[in-house]
Amino acid sequence: MAQETRVLLEKLGTPDLLTVKGYRAAGGYQSLEKALKEMTPERIIEEVKKSSLQGRGGAAFPTGMKWSFIPKNSPKPVYLCCNADESEPGTCKDRVIIDENPHLLIEGMLISCFAIGSHMGYIYIRGEFHRGAQILMMAIEEARREGLIGKNILGSGFDCELEVYRGAGAYICGEETGLLTSLEGQKGYPRNKPPFPAISGLYNSPTIINNVETLAAVPSIIERGGDWFKSMGSEKSTGTKLLCLSGHVNKPGVYEVVLGQMTLREFIMDFGGGIPGGRKIKGVIPGGSSMPVMRDEDLDVKLTYEDIHAAGSSLGSGAIIVMDETVDMVEMCLLLAHFYEHESCGQCTPCREGTRWFVQVVDAILKGEGHPGDCDLLLDICRSEFTSICPLWVAAVWPVRAFVTKFREEFEEKIRNGKYGKKDQPAAMAMAG
């Protein structure tokens, strides 16, 4: 049976971990010292590139490569923004780091700032994390008192400030450019790319945006080397990954695993302790609500970014949501459609109107007021997926398309048995109508 491999969560449970003293006693801040005193920024970026660390927020972009996009000798200040907006339904991993080991994130941010030539890092944390924001602010304050933040950190000559910025309830601010406009004090409207944030981000300055889990992986890479990190996992899914297991499992939780050691089904059954009541699985969303749902028969796929991608979905943020055989997939589709309708910022017509249209059509089907042809209508709306400024519209399209495609029989049955269904005709004919 597969086991957890704890790197990011390794120190959890050691005493006083929320304090600098406790974190140091557990070996913390040694990587920062090593980075500032024994390494150059270029060396750090090389090491992170060597590790093949990919962004843990959902898009899985290579971190070292992202860092290398920062222009050299920029006349403008360079910013690092930590994306702690953790809002993708099903995802609850970053908060474990924030709540239980905040100095790991701070250490990761300081090393990353040094690597990209930044002297100012912002942690954009979702407003609902009241406690997390408090913990981070206290940790930053203490680190500043201990000479770990501010001027001449650890006597190295490197200056760096960190600041917490609280969001206030907007999923769109987890999108990196929405995060930046929000941090600039505006409505969190995403911006067109290019220019990419590495060239023109926060306050039109070069900016790197990294997820909490990504930044928290940096100290271990500095401590043990990129080769060590890469030695874990598969070719394209290196290191460890925090997985959030929720829904219909006996033991939901956040687990840190090496990818490639087990299948998706083994993870669900072993770590999740099986399905309540011994029921069967109907579907699994493997990477947060935006990722296409998978059917039970497709779950024997290796748990890596590349294998799940090849199976037509994505590991995304690492949020695995399990739905058992009692679940009404039309209802789930509506619930997610509602979410994206609520969270669309309204800038782009396809997203603003499309998310609403999804809700109207799926709601009608669920109420027994769907029309034959509605499934094709939904799939037709999905065709405009790449027509918006940011990926929120894509994120709304993928679940709807997947639910309709993979559980079409449930949608058609509701239409058939509803007010406008042609009850005396076989499904195929009703669909054609």
Added chain:
Amino acid sequence: MPSMRETCPEKVEDILRRFPQRKSASIPLLYLAWEVYGYVSPEAMEEIAEILGTSPADVEGIASFYTMFPLKPLGKHHIEVCTNISCHLVGAQPLMSHLENRLGIKSGERTEDGRFSLQSVECLAACAWAPCLHVNGKEYQKVTAENVDELLNSLD
């Protein structure tokens, strides 16, 4: 009602000092207004506009964009129930219905005595400890229709 610059000038100044560009202070100032007045009042938004050198309409646009900012007074105990997928799968709907029945209000409303307000919200990132709700921002995990009365009774 005294302004924020009258009641807590040092907090306003501290917020303004934290950012290289003044406008970034808008969201922290809206939080401060919420803290000072119990909600984000029209007068507070006018004051924030003045501080930032922008229009009240601009500030109201920002305040209403972010769902957390209350534009009207909340109950003494503001209950936010996650109704998104992971909570939904393990009983958020019965929990919400129970709260609506027990409190006699729907989502978005406040009880007549002002003690409770109720709001269904999107994912609160407590998916592995679902169902989840917040009371005045404090998180409670694994709350169900069966055990929520205990929590309600513990609130004064």
